[in-house]
Amino acid sequence: MKYKVTNKLECSINFGKINFKSKETKILDVKPTSDRFIVEEIEQQEKPKKIRKEDK
Amino acid sequence: MTQPDTWSETAKVAIAAQSGADVHFDSITETVDIDIGEKGFDVINTLAGGRLVKFTPQEPTTITLEAYPLEAGTDSGATGEGFFDLMNSADTSQPVTISSDRDRDKYRMSIMWTTDTASTTYAESQIVSPTNSCLRAVAADGYFTSVKPSFTDGVLKFTVTYKIPAFDKSGNANLKIESVNGSATATLTALASYTSSTKW
Numbered sequence: 001m002k003y004k005v006t007n008k009l010e011c012s013i014n015f016g017k018i019n020f021k022s023k024e025t026k027i028l029d030v031k032p033t034s035d036r037f038i039v040e041e042i043e044q045q046e047k048p049k050k051i052r053k054e055d056k
Numbered sequence: 057m058t059q060p061d062t063w064s065e066t067a068k069v070a071i072a073a074q075s076g077a078d079v080h081f082d083s084i085t086e087t088v089d090i091d092i093g094e095k096g097f098d099v100i101n102t103l104a105g106g107r108l109v110k111f112t113p114q115e116p117t118t119i120t121l122e123a124y125p126l127e128a129g130t131d132s133g134a135t136g137e138g139f140f141d142l143m144n145s146a147d148t149s150q151p152v153t154i155s156s157d158r159d160r161d162k163y164r165m166s167i168m169w170t171t172d173t174a175s176t177t178y179a180e181s182q183i184v185s186p187t188n189s190c191l192r193a194v195a196a197d198g199y200f201t202s203v204k205p206s207f208t209d210g211v212l213k214f215t216v217t218y219k220i221p222a223f224d225k226s227g228n229a230n231l232k233i234e235s236v237n238g239s240a241t242a243t244l245t246a247l248a249s250y251t252s253s254t255k256w
């Protein structure tokens with residue numbers, strides 16, 4: 001699961017070693033628990049299955 | 057409710073970053089000192105023995121807190137846990153790690169004395185008179201200029217200084233003090249969310 005994480009504040013803040021500028025959005029693999037962020041889950045599309053030669 | 061003889065013992069303190077919620081620090085704060093900037097003047101002595109007043113611009117206001125936090129900063133939530141993040145960029149995850157940096161972020165500080173004892177009444181809250189009375193000082197667009205830990209008395213105490221110019225660049229006030237006396241019907245409205253365009 002990936003997360004679209006947006007810094008709510010009008011100042012720079014850090015999430016561990018990741019820096020967010022004011023209102024900046026980043027895609028993360030981990031979900032921040034702080035209420036300083038707006039967090040949206042991103043539904044990942046399933047990767048298309050590789051077609052095996054035998055299936056053709 | 058009649059007004060108390062004095063405002064004593066308890067007060068409420070809230071600090072907000074721009075576009076952030078108010079974070080409450082009264083549970084870890086012991087003292088508050090508000091040194092309102094002097095609106096002074098110089099005197100020019102004339103040959104006739106008179107005095108001419110030359111006004112000087114108002115000095116910045118300084119608010120000093122003495123507090124006993126347990127953490128480096130507040131990673132989340134509306135309860136203040138530390139102060140280093142007010143002077144440098146905040147860390148929003150555990151472990152809270154705050155390094156010195158060159159960021160200068162604006163904050164709003166609200167301090168209120170009130171007869172309203174509800175646990176849900178904070179420094180930024182609405183106070184309705186005649187039910188309750190209060191006195192509130194609000195300072196916006198200020199900066200935290202120092203956070204000084206001291207362990208000389210065997211307890212880790214932080215002395216925190218917040219400094220505000222009297223006006224912003226456009227000449228709008230950065231400081232207001234307001235009250236309701238508890239007898240007249242009046243409402244001290246809750247402070248609006250603090251943003252770069254709304255101070256209170």
